[in-house]
Amino acid sequence: MAQLVLALHSFDDSASSPSYRSLLAYHYAQAAVASGHRIDMVFFYQSAVRFGADDCTHPLTDKWLELSASHNIPLVLCTTVAETExxxxxxxxCSGFHHGGLTEFAQATALADQVVQF
Known part of the structure; x- marks a missing residue:
């Protein structure tokens, strides 16, 4: 089975975004692990770093944390975006997320069979 890295770029807030990319990313991740694939990292970039905020109440934050705990999937927030923006x-x-940089993301993608961006 494949080794995957997921990159999520958008925080879908119903008040500001009609897109549902974050939900699609989560369902893709669920289907991938259910099919026997391994997810080596979910990298949260741009506005998606908001999922990792300790005060985030988005329902997908808990779902990402559950999926991470169940399948040992690192949830990595881009340090630069998280801190500066x-x-x-x-x-x-939030506990369960950690900071990482584009170097960590690049290393994971170099070892992955496929990178999927949302």
Whole structure:
């Protein structure tokens, strides 16, 4: 089975975005692990880093955390975006997410069979 890396770029807030890419990404991840594939990382970039905020109440945050815990999937927030755009330093992120950079993302993608971007 395939080794996958997922990159999520959007935080779908119904008040500001008609897109449902974050939900699609989550369902894709569920289907991938159910099919026997391994997800080596979910990388949250751009506005998607908001899923990792300690005060985030988006229902998908809990779902990502459950999927991560069940299948040992690292949930990585882009450090630069999280800190500079949203003020999410290490003390303001939800337990279960961690900071990482584009270097960590690049290393994971180099080892992956497929990278899927949402």
């Amino acid at each position: 949203y003020g999410l330093n290490e003390t303001r992120i």
